[in-house]
Amino acid sequence: MVRRLAVPQPFSQRNPWRYLRDADVLHAALVTLLAVALSAGTVWLGYVVHVWRIARRAPITLPGRWVVLVFGQQLVADEPGHDYRGRLARARVLLREGAAGRVLLLGGCSGGTRSEAEAGHAWLRGQGVPADARIELEQESVDSLENLRHARGLLQGGDRSDVMPPVALLTSRYHLARCLLLARRLGFDGHVLAAEDILPRTPRYLARLLMEATYLMWIDLGVRWARLVGHRRMAARIS
Template identity: 40%
Template sequence: MRQNALHHRGVAGLLQAIRGLPARLMRNVRSRAGASPTSGFSFDRESGTIGPMARARQGLLQGQGAVRWWRRCRSGNPELGSFFLGADGLSMLALSLAAILASGTLSYWCAFASVLRAARRSRSSANGFSRIVVLGSCLDPFGRPTPTYRRRLERALALFGSAPGSTIFLLGGRTAEGAPTEAEAGADYLRSRGVPESALVREERSRHTLENLRFYRSAPPPADPRPAALVTSRFHLARSSLLACGLGIPHTVCAAEDHWSASCGEIGRLLAEAFLVHWYLVGRTYASWTRNRRMLDRIR
């Protein structure tokens, strides 16, 4: 009996200690933080510190964001606001990397040679066009055109001056939450330089070059059958022309810059463009060989 009584008292003491554990932990955290009851477990507005529980919750939300990003990346549906890759794009990225490794990087350097040739040899003028198509570029943090984008807009302005009856198509959607679209920022810039609103047409849904050109192709065809002047930066000319040819868009390329400069930044951009060109060509070749209608419909 005595042993049973001691046993029951021991169990009761243990349960009481367990019940009091949260309160002791809270007192301990508060005494260490030296702040209000919420400090250490949430954001402290006075000190600006983040406690462990808030930090854990923040990490959880970041993890959920990563899952959402992956799902959007796999879906590849622009109408859902997803990224452009999709499952096909990701698989072709892996295949492109495999092709580069299997060829000892030779296939990549062939793509680089074509990008470099287009950057160096393309003209910065155009003749016999009725449309000027300006490919968008990312805006600065204040929602204004960056120097790269301004050079494209200035080239379009020069072409419009030589053909005042032409139409300027500005391509590019919103790439940051709350920012204007690239097309709207470009239109504001050109209007400030004297281009009438009636000469401007905006495409504001696309998020990358392929979508730029696909949405442009869906516009009503011009009455004038002459090819459009496709204006973009020199490092971007090869891929833009390649995509436009794949989509069946008649065009002549027109470089935004007067001359190509062999700066470190420009070489870096050419290296990146060569990889994207290689990725596109591998995907297009695979889709043609396998007769993958879904992939072919995406790029042509």
């Protein structure tokens, strides 16, 4: 059974440069740079250690049946790339084992002709999933924050007073810490679930971990600063 969340036409496009025109994002960036400079980089190292610990310790399965949120990734020639296929493969295992009672594939259009969620669903169908698998497609989001906002709306059925079930956040190990932070800010009872069996030790993966630590620091320090100085609009960006 597949349910698709309505997709606006044309698709929303993934465009990270749009954030550089956002005053609140630039404000958070300035605060982050000052924190790094004043701490001689130790603040950033603390976030690196945090991201690495979550990446290393994350489980690959959870007891019971879960609502599983599978985070998309920019497609390669309209097909899931290496990391996204790893996330989908883990979701397939959970579906076949009965550990995923409901799977939400998250991700809008990242530059091609179809959404990340649609491409992920096609990949799962090609690999074979149980006929009664409950899979839903969220195709409006263009980043991790929007992934979670739209998933929240889907789970609540449009009523924010509804209690959401605990969710498993399924993504690549380097991406888990940021998704967990955002999920908790948005009110999820989120639990990390890793795509890879173990933490890869390659230069590419290390670069991903370092980049994620930077993103996480930027988000976390920006929100903390906004709350400290009473900047309500800036603090509300992640809510």
